[in-house]
Amino acid sequence: MLMNVFHFVISIWVPLVCALIIVAVLPLVAGYIVLMERKVMADMQARLGPMRVGPHGLLQPIADALKLLIKEDIIPDEADKAIFWFAPLISVTAAMLAMSALAIGPWFQIADLNVGLLFVVGISALGIFGIVLGGWSSNSHYSLLGALRSAAQLVSYETAAGMAIVGGLLLAGTLSTREIIQAQNDYGTWFAFAAPVGFFVYIVASIAETNRAPFDLPEAESELVAGYMTEYSGFRWALYFLAEYTNMVVVASIATTLFLGGWLRPFAGTPAFNFLDYFPSVLMLAVGAYCFYRAPKQPVKVQSLFMVAVGLLMILAAIILAAPLVPAVSDLLPGLKPGLHGAFWFLLKVGLYIYLFMWLRFTFPRYRFDQLMRLGWQFLIPLSIVNVMGIGLALVLHRHWGWGHLPAFGLTTLLTLVVAAWLGWAEEKKDKVHVFVGET
Amino acid sequence: MADERIPFATHADQTVLGADEIVLNMGPQHPSTHGVLRVKLRLDGEKVIGSECVIGYLHRGVEKIAEHRSYQQFAPYVDRMDYVAAVSNGLGYCEAVEKLLGAEAPPRARVIRTILTELQRIASHLFWLGTHALDIGALTPLFYCLREREEILKIFEKFCGARLTTHAFRIGGLQYEAYDELEKDVERFCTPFDKRVDEYESLLTENRIWVGRTKGVGILTSKEAIDYGASGPVLRASGVKWDIRKAMPYAAYDQYKFEIPTGKNGDTYDRYIVRMEEMRQSRLICLQAIENIPAGPIMGKVGKVLKPPPGEVYHAIEAPKGELGYYIISDGTTQPYRVRIRPPSLINLEAFDKMIRGHLVADVVAIIGTLDIVLGEVDR
Amino acid sequence: MALDNDLVKRYKEKFGPAILEAWTDRKQAILVVARELLGEIALYSRDHEKFDWLSDLTAVDWPKREQRFDIVLNMYSFEKNERLRLKAHASADERVPSVQGIWSTANWMEREVYDMFGVIFEGHPDLKRILLPDEWQGHPLRKDYDILTQDTAWVRENLGIESGQ
Numbered sequence: 001m002l003m004n005v006f007h008f009v010i011s012i013w014v015p016l017v018c019a020l021i022i023v024a025v026l027p028l029v030a031g032y033i034v035l036m037e038r039k040v041m042a043d044m045q046a047r048l049g050p051m052r053v054g055p056h057g058l059l060q061p062i063a064d065a066l067k068l069l070i071k072e073d074i075i076p077d078e079a080d081k082a083i084f085w086f087a088p089l090i091s092v093t094a095a096m097l098a099m100s101a102l103a104i105g106p107w108f109q110i111a112d113l114n115v116g117l118l119f120v121v122g123i124s125a126l127g128i129f130g131i132v133l134g135g136w137s138s139n140s141h142y143s144l145l146g147a148l149r150s151a152a153q154l155v156s157y158e159t160a161a162g163m164a165i166v167g168g169l170l171l172a173g174t175l176s177t178r179e180i181i182q183a184q185n186d187y188g189t190w191f192a193f194a195a196p197v198g199f200f201v202y203i204v205a206s207i208a209e210t211n212r213a214p215f216d217l218p219e220a221e222s223e224l225v226a227g228y229m230t231e232y233s234g235f236r237w238a239l240y241f242l243a244e245y246t247n248m249v250v251v252a253s254i255a256t257t258l259f260l261g262g263w264l265r266p267f268a269g270t271p272a273f274n275f276l277d278y279f280p281s282v283l284m285l286a287v288g289a290y291c292f293y294r295a296p297k298q299p300v301k302v303q304s305l306f307m308v309a310v311g312l313l314m315i316l317a318a319i320i321l322a323a324p325l326v327p328a329v330s331d332l333l334p335g336l337k338p339g340l341h342g343a344f345w346f347l348l349k350v351g352l353y354i355y356l357f358m359w360l361r362f363t364f365p366r367y368r369f370d371q372l373m374r375l376g377w378q379f380l381i382p383l384s385i386v387n388v389m390g391i392g393l394a395l396v397l398h399r400h401w402g403w404g405h406l407p408a409f410g411l412t413t414l415l416t417l418v419v420a421a422w423l424g425w426a427e428e429k430k431d432k433v434h435v436f437v438g439e440t
Numbered sequence: 441m442a443d444e445r446i447p448f449a450t451h452a453d454q455t456v457l458g459a460d461e462i463v464l465n466m467g468p469q470h471p472s473t474h475g476v477l478r479v480k481l482r483l484d485g486e487k488v489i490g491s492e493c494v495i496g497y498l499h500r501g502v503e504k505i506a507e508h509r510s511y512q513q514f515a516p517y518v519d520r521m522d523y524v525a526a527v528s529n530g531l532g533y534c535e536a537v538e539k540l541l542g543a544e545a546p547p548r549a550r551v552i553r554t555i556l557t558e559l560q561r562i563a564s565h566l567f568w569l570g571t572h573a574l575d576i577g578a579l580t581p582l583f584y585c586l587r588e589r590e591e592i593l594k595i596f597e598k599f600c601g602a603r604l605t606t607h608a609f610r611i612g613g614l615q616y617e618a619y620d621e622l623e624k625d626v627e628r629f630c631t632p633f634d635k636r637v638d639e640y641e642s643l644l645t646e647n648r649i650w651v652g653r654t655k656g657v658g659i660l661t662s663k664e665a666i667d668y669g670a671s672g673p674v675l676r677a678s679g680v681k682w683d684i685r686k687a688m689p690y691a692a693y694d695q696y697k698f699e700i701p702t703g704k705n706g707d708t709y710d711r712y713i714v715r716m717e718e719m720r721q722s723r724l725i726c727l728q729a730i731e732n733i734p735a736g737p738i739m740g741k742v743g744k745v746l747k748p749p750p751g752e753v754y755h756a757i758e759a760p761k762g763e764l765g766y767y768i769i770s771d772g773t774t775q776p777y778r779v780r781i782r783p784p785s786l787i788n789l790e791a792f793d794k795m796i797r798g799h800l801v802a803d804v805v806a807i808i809g810t811l812d813i814v815l816g817e818v819d820r
Numbered sequence: 821m822a823l824d825n826d827l828v829k830r831y832k833e834k835f836g837p838a839i840l841e842a843w844t845d846r847k848q849a850i851l852v853v854a855r856e857l858l859g860e861i862a863l864y865s866r867d868h869e870k871f872d873w874l875s876d877l878t879a880v881d882w883p884k885r886e887q888r889f890d891i892v893l894n895m896y897s898f899e900k901n902e903r904l905r906l907k908a909h910a911s912a913d914e915r916v917p918s919v920q921g922i923w924s925t926a927n928w929m930e931r932e933v934y935d936m937f938g939v940i941f942e943g944h945p946d947l948k949r950i951l952l953p954d955e956w957q958g959h960p961l962r963k964d965y966d967i968l969t970q971d972t973a974w975v976r977e978n979l980g981i982e983s984g985q
Contacts, residue, residue, distance in 0.1 A: 045583035213577060214649055217802065365649050366577025368802045369486075496951035503936075504960055504967065539846055666898070669874050669925030680898070687901050753846045754894050754905065756875065765876055767894065782876040782894075790928050819951060 015110045022099050022110070030245040031061030033354060040358045055294070055303040058310065071234035076139055079231065083137035088236050091130025091243035098124045098250045103177045105263050105343030107335065116177040117169065117258065121162060124209075124250055127243060128154050134240070135228035147228035149369060150218035154209055156376040161205035163384035167198035167391045168258040181262035187405075188269060190261040194409045195391055197416045199259045201384045203356070206251040208376065210244060213361040217369050252353040253346075260349045263342030280344045281322040288314030379423050383416070390416045461489060466804065468497050474571065474808065475815025479792075486800045491793050495786075498819040506779035511537050511611060511746045514779065519605040521781065522817040524567055526605045527560035527596070528759040534609045535690055536755035536766035538740070540748040541611070547692070548736045549613035554692040555626060555729045556599065556608055558722040562633075563592040564760035565715050565722075569640060572712070572809035576653050581640055588636055591629045598625070612742035623730040630723045637719055645713070654708035658795040658807040661706055668791040671784050672762025673718065674811060677703030677710040684758040691757075696728045708810040715812075747774055761785050761812055781820060785813040823849055827869070827904070835861060848905060855891075855908040859917035859943075862893065862906070866922055871895035871904060874923035879933045883963045887911045889939055893919070910939060918944040936961035 009016070035050065035057060042049030050057030075084060101116040103109040113119050128151050135147020168191050172180040184190055192199040208215040219227045229240050256262060267273035291311030298304045321344060323329045324337035367375065390412035397408040467478040476497035482490035502521065506514050518533045519526035531553055538545060545553070566589045570582035593603040598619050600608045608614075644650045660670065665678040675682060683700045685693040701717035703710030748770040756765035762784025771777040788811045795807050823842040831851060832839050838854040838861065853861050865871040875894040882888055887909035895904050910916050918941035920926045930941045931950040938959035941947055949956060958965055975983035 041579070045580050046587055047583060213579075216577075362580050363643065364578065364647065365573065365644075365653060367649055368653060368800065370800065371649075371652050496949075496953070499951040501960060501967070542846075666873055667924045669923060682898060751845045752850075754848060754876070754903070763875065765894070767876060767878065767892070769880060778880045780876065780878045780892075786928065787925055790925060 014107075018108055018110045019100065023096065026096060026099070026246060026249075027065075027242055028061070029249070030242050031065055033245050033248070034064070034241075035061050036354075037358050037361075040355065041362055044359070044362045055298045055307045055310075058306070065238070068235055068238040073235070074231075074233045076231050078139040080137040080139070083133050084231075085236075087130050087134035087137055088232065088239035088243070089130075090133065091127050092239050092246070094123055094127035094130065095243045095246035095250060099246070099253070101177060102250070102253045102257060103181070103262065104253070104346050105339050105341075106178070107339040108343055109178070112176060112178050114174070114176045117165065117175045117180070117254065120177075120250065120254060121158075121165065124247060125154075125158055127247065130240075130243065131228050134232065138228070138231035140231060143228050143230050146218045146230075150211060150228060153211070153215065153218065153369075153372060153376070156373060157205045157208035157215075157380070160376060160380040160384050161202055161209060163381065163388055164198045164202035164205060165254070165258060167195050167384070167387045168202075170388065170391045170395060171195060172258070177257050177262070180257055181264060184261045185264055185268055189405070190259060190264070192259040192261075194394075194405070195259070195387065196413055197383070197420065198387045198391065199255075201380055201387060202255055202259065205376075205380060205384075206255065207357060207360065208372070210247045210251055210357075212248070212357055214364040214367050215372055216361075217366055217372065248354055248357060249350060252350040252357075255353055256346060256349040260353075261345075263338070263346040265341065265345055277325060277341065278322070280341060281318040281325075284314050284318035284321060288312070288318060374427070379427055382423055383420050386419045387416050464801070468494075474813055475818075477808070477813070477815055477818070479804065479808070481796075481801065481804065483801065486802075488796050488799055488801060488804065491796050491804075493789060493792055495789070495815070495818050498815045500820065502820040503779055503781065506776055508775065510774045511748075511776060514776070515609075515611065516605070516607045518781070519607055520816060521783070521820055522759065522761060522764075522785070522814045523605060524814050525560050525564040525760045527556050527608050528564075528757065528764065530607060530609045531557050531691065532755065532757040532759065532764045532766050534611050535757065536753055536768050537611045537746070537748070538742075539753045539755050540751070540768055540770055541742060541746065542749075543612055543740050543742045545613040545740050546737045547734045549609075549738045549740070550692040551695075551729055551733050552614060552618050552622075552738070553609055554696075555622075555726055555733075556596070557691065558725045558729070559592050559595060559626070559629075561722045561760045562719050563589045565719050566592075568715065568760075568809075568812045569712075572806075572812075573644060575805040575809045576650070578644065578650070581643055584636070584640060588629075588633065595622070595625050595629065598622075610739070611746060613737070613739035615739070617738055618733070623733065626726055626730050630726050633723050634720060637716060641716060645716075651709060653803075653806060654712060654810075656705075657708045657799060657803050658810060659705060659707045660791055660795055664791070664794060665706065668794065669787045670762070670791055671787065672758070672760070672812075673711055673714045674762065674788050674791070676701065677714045678706030679704060684756055684763060688756075690755075692729065693725075696725045698722075698725050708806055711810045745774060747772060756782070759784060761814065761817065762788055783817040783820060785811070785815075785817040789813050789818060830869070831861070831864075834864060848903060850905040850907060852907045852909070855910050855914065855916055858891070858906070858908045859919060859922070862919045862922050865895060865904070865906070869897065869904075870899045871897045872923075873898060874919070874925045874929075875903070877919070877926050877929035877933065879937045879939055879961075881937060881961065881963045885909075887914070889937060891916055891933070891939065912938065915940045915942040917942050920944050935959070938962065 038060075039049040039057065050060040053060045053063045075081065098120045100110040101113050101119045103112070131154070132147050132151045135143045135150075138144070168180075169175065171187070171191050171194055172183040174180060174183065187194070211219055219229070229237060232240060261268070265273075265276055267276065288311045291307050291314060295304045295307035295311065298307060321340055324333075324340060330337055394408040394412040397403040397411070398405065462483045464481045464483055465478065466481065468476040478494040478497070480492045480494065481488050500520075502517055505517060509517070515530065515533060518529040522529055534545075566585040570585035573581040596606050596608070597603050599622065600606050600616060660668075660674065660678050662679040665675045665680060670678070679702060681700055681702045684690070686700060698721045699717075701714045701721065703714050750770055750772040752767065752769040754765060754767045756763050758764075763782065764784055765782030767778075767780040767782065768776050769778040792807065792811065796804060799807070821844055823844050827849070828839070828842045828851065831842075835853070835857060838857040839851060840854060841852040843850055873896045875896050876892070877894075878892050880890040880892060882890065889910045889912070891908045891910060893906040895906065896902070897904075908916065916939055918926065918930055920930060920941070921943065927944070927946075928950060930944055931947060933939050934941065934947050935949040935951055936959055948954065952960070958970055960967070960970075972983040975981060
């Protein structure tokens with residue numbers, strides 16, 4: 001009996017380790033994404049951001065996590081205690097579960113479901129429960145309104161995102177994450193270039209799904225309704241926050257898998273671009289060099305030492321990434337190169353996608369709720385439906401009538417753009433007539 | 441007497457479908473009300489059908505204090521009213537008392553006063569832009585605007601020692617001679633400033649989201665604006681081309697060439713465009729002024745003890761917020777008999793109820809921001 | 821100095837003895853009018869003399885006079901680029917016609933005059949205190965209002981301690 005259990009555990013040790021890594025590392029990663037956001041925000045606002053806690057603020061997330069853990073746990077008197085306790089957990093669990101079907105590299109995946117992408121989309125939709133229950137259990141008029149608004153927004157944009165994903169799936173022909181990436185490899189280009197309108201729709205819908213600006217009205221501080229997170233303090237709030245950033249990572253991972261080639265190197269199939277294989281190590285070396293450069297300039301000795309340590313870590317990472325390129329090592333461990341480099345490219349693309357999110361947040365003002373809903377229902381959903389039809393048409397042209405990739409997809413993208421322009425024009429015309437809600 | 445007017449705060453509109461209305465309270469502590477302002481809103485769902493502003497949280501009795509201080513002693517108090525644009529407050533008061541005395545500031549003092557007041561106008565509008573954009577959700581313009589405003593505050597600090605509540609002017613002229621590098625500093629600020637305004641405009645003016653949040657929001661027709669006594673950019677954006685600097689020039693404004701930007705529709709977007717253009721025009725005035733600051737004394741012929749002959753005067757200037765008027769009555773003693781300050785922010789705020797009807801709750805912050813009120817001036 | 825230009829002549833023609841005095845002070849024109857006809861005179865000023873913008877409405881307290889309050893209206897005409905000041909005398913218990921129906925600006929300004937001076941405006945839709953709390957006793961800008969006694973009384977009543985002034 002015990003041997004059966006033992007064998008079972010041995011047979012699933014890879015997914016188990018992956019799951020443990022995700023649960024252990026993801027909160028830390030989310031914390032560092034918060035730091036990245038603050039630094040990027042500061043950079044765009046002509047200032048520096050956190051600089052004190054650790055060199056260049058590198059220990060800020062640790063300090064924040066410690067602070068949130070030891071903060072007083074305030075629960076409103078009339079709140080429904082059980083649901084109040086449970087709601088953030090639903091959000092976090094849903095977000096983390098969604099990571100399970102995503103492949104970060106060819107060797108890092110918890111479960112290669114053959115309905116992988118559908119599973120991910122479905123589970124992250126379950127996260128909405130956490131928001132609504134959180135708002136309801138706070139027993140505050142305004143929290144509930146904020147939660148319902150947020151739920152309405154998420155549901156609307158989930159539809160658009162789903163349709164955009166369908167467009168990509170038509171190209172891939174399968175729901176399994178691993179095979180989607182394989183399909184992009186076979187295709188020769190990433191699906192973002194084959195279905196650019198779908199990619200664009202997915203970007204916009206994913207911003208709305210994660211409640212990021214310009215769609216962050218339910219969370220905005222300068223509006224009246226403070227949102228579902230108001231009554232939560234300390235660690236519970238940290239869980240919601242963790243759920244939000246994990247959702248960002250999930251959404252970025254879906255986009256990377258489906259549209260940006262997953263773990264494939266740019267120009268994966270072209271031998272002429274093999275020099276790009278050196279890019280990961282060079283990047284790590286550059287970061288390490290920068291750390292060594294900044295180390296003597298730190299105000300405090302401890303911070304200098306910390307920077308040197310980080311620099312050394314980067315050098316180590318560069319060496320590890322360069323190892324598979326040495327023929328002796330690659331003969332010994334053939335799986336090392338796709339594993340390591342694949343994980344690197346995947347994480348780089350996810351990082352760039354999240355940077356795009358942050359860039360958009362600090363550039364644009366906020367949409368008002370009615371404008372947000374109008375954008376979702378009257379622009380994005382029709383556009384995504386037309387996009388699906390366009391890709392279907394392109395596939396018919398390509399497979400049955402023998403057109404090449406470029407003419408087929410080029411034509412349908414053009415047609416979809418025409419429809420998009422018409423939708424945008426129609427929306428603006430309606431805006432001019434519709435001055436404001438109410439009597440004249 | 442009189443004709444039918446739109447019913448005021450306490451008479452709300454009807455709700456659609458005869459539903460219950462919700463009363464929502466905003467403030468007095470609220471990040472977007474620009475001070476301690478309390479706004480009671482009556483809502484039909486998300487639509488505002490009635491509102492009432494409750495003010496007086498920052499009332500300090502400035503007019504009563506004035507009756508117990510001498511004319512020079514009262515001058516620092518006026519800075520504290522519109523604390524974002526203290527230099528203009530000081531200009532209005534000093535010029536009003538000079539009119540009362542029958543004295544005049546010498547040409548050099550007038551030109552330096554003009555330069556500082558226009559710099560203050562730019563600083564006030566920069567602050568307005570940053571906070572207004574922040575309320576609507578654009579997080580970045582605030583920091584760019586404050587970066588520029590910092591340069592202006594440095595000039596003020598070099599001139600009179602204070603950044604915010606400056607007390608820069610004295611009755612009769614200036615107390616301190618302009619420091620040696622004033623012209624250079626002003627030029628160094630003004631020369632790249634046009635490109636900076638272009639930078640803010642590139643972030644906001646053509647931005648779909650910004651236009652969607654501000655166009656058609658808070659419309660005030662020119663008739664309504666005149667009826668509600670609005671002044672400053674609020675009035676000009678509604679289409680009334682009127683600026684006291686051109687209509688009844690004071691200080692050295694009649695020597696300089698500048699335009700008066702006017703809007704068409706009187707909505708939030710127009711007020712934004714008008715203020716952006718005003719910043720550019722103020723920069724032009726500064727550049728013209730520093731080319732030729734006349735030499736000469738900086739203080740006019742006023743005695744140490746000021747005892748204006750009995751009488752009264754009403755003097756108004758174009759402050760960044762609107763028409764700032766001082767109505768001062770003297771009874772022949774060293775202390776004024778009555779000082780009445782006509783606050784542009786208060787009068788502009790009266791139009792709030794008219795502007796908010798029919799809009800959504802999310803537009804309340806946009807409209808409060810676009811009126812550019814400072815509670816220190818509203819409540820005095 | 822006394823004023824007798826065309827403008828004053830037109831007013832005197834229309835309203836006769838209601839125009840009590842007319843003079844200029846520091847080159848600004850001032851008309852003193854009878855309190856009862858303030859409404860009609862204001863309407864005439866707006867519609868016929870084109871003073872369509874009310875700059876300011878305030879009051880001054882001259883306690884030694886029988887009619888202690890001066891209600892002052894500062895008007896401006898966009899067309900003529902001219903200002904005119906109207907004054908009306910009122911005693912503490914006389915009601916002044918409200919001009920809120922003529923210029924909507926006057927709404928809050930009359931509330932402030934009521935708050936600070938205690939003048940009651942007839943026909944104002946919502947005459948209540950604007951700057952001070954609703955339950956405040958007294959009218960601060962009157963000359964016989966002593967800040968110190970009021971402060972000590974309020975502190976004693978509401979906070980239960982002795983004011984440190």
